[in-house]
Amino acid sequence: MNDWHPGSTPRRLGIYGGTFDPLHHGHLIAATEVRAVLGLDAVVFMPAGQPPHKRDLAITPAYQRVRMIELAIAGHPGLALSTLDLAPDRPAYTAELLARLRDVWGADHELFFVLGADALRDFPGWHAPERVAALARLAVVARPGVAMDLAAITRAVPATAGRLHAVAIPLIDIASHDLRARVAAARPITFQVPATVEAYIAAEGLYREDEHRSGAGTRNAGEREGR
Secondary structure: OOOOOOOOOOOEEEEEEEOOOOOOHHHHHHHHHHHHHHOOOEEEEEEOOOOHHHOOOOOOOHHHHHHHHHHHHOOOOOEEEOOHHHOOOOOOOHHHHHHHHHHHHOOOOEEEEEEEHHHHHOHHHOOOHHHHHHHOEEEEEOEOOEOOOHHHHHHHOHHHOOOEEEEOOOOOOOOHHHHHHHHHOOOOOEOOEOHHHHHHHHHHOOOOOOOOOOOOOOOOOOOOOOO
16 A cells, blocks of 8 residues: 655645554644644654664554554544654654655655654754754644743754744643553543544454553654654
């Protein structure tokens, strides 16, 4: 199956990465708010493979995480899915991923990399943050209890000047690791994930024995290894 492609007409695209294990309403709210506020043509969910910084974390097989995203975004034309970051030769860093997207999709699209306010604080320490900012604008979504200091980031990484976009979203504090723990404890996750995702989790028997470390998850938008 061919991967999603935006076509040749220049478009404004959000790139939303993470393990999405599982995808939940917090992810969907962030994606739809970013799209609306920034006037994007689409926000593309890009599930990641096994991140090197999570090698001790048992992550659900990619095909199941992909299927949950497919179920969640069905009927929402402004949301899309790309499996490019699941390829065996997947880029190790965000800068490399964005460069590959420009190679595969074409250089005329305007990219917006979605990340949480908590991840933004670490952005100056990412691999090649100047190149990340040159390849994509940064769509920074609010996180509960996390202040956004865009000026401090611009001082640390001058290439971000004029390329940081703060997006206020409803602060719904849902975390994938909490959902996995709830399923393992036979507690409900209704209304925290789409009904189709909840049904898939039950049908596939996912998370019944929570092998995931309780402190890990896909809570932060734009999470990648080594950044």
